[in-house]
Amino acid sequence: MEALGARANFSLTASDIDSKVLATAARGVYRLDGMKGIDAGRMQRFFLRGKGSNEGMAKIKPELSQFIEFLIVNLIHDDWPFKEPFDVVFCRNVMIYFDAPTQRKVLERIHRVMKPGALLFVGHAENFSDSRDLFVLKGKTVYERR
């Protein structure tokens, strides 16, 4: 939103295999003591501070959450529901659970749902340089889709 300014018009799809994880994410409620890295301006613009029994918590405002949809997706099944190709994908700390052939299949699927030149952000312990036919390493944990 900050990068796009007043013209902000984007959609963000958040997915997981676990419906409980998605429900927690969709609530958008966070403990304040885990939000110390967020500056005061952003806190005020994007979050509501809890009062009374919600003291010590903050909830994301609809002005930001309206752009997010939450979908159950099993990355290792080939029936992904995504419609539009993505400009950016964050797939962090999930592939570590998969063996190498499964990682390759998932990477091929991720490649298919991205625009050429789109960016893939992965976790710090993840390395997909074996799939350089699909992605070019741009930074420590950032790949560009070919």
Ligand SMILES: C[S@@+](CC[C@H](N)C(=O)[O-])C[C@H]1O[C@@H](n2cnc3c(N)ncnc32)[C@H](O)[C@@H]1O
């Ligand atoms: C270690 S957490 C990482 C969460 C987040 N990406 C992060 O970096 O903080 C791993 C997540 O992957 C999800 N997951 C595990 N297997 C999956 C699969 N086959 N398809 C989709 N999500 C999966 C789990 O439910 C869990 O929420």
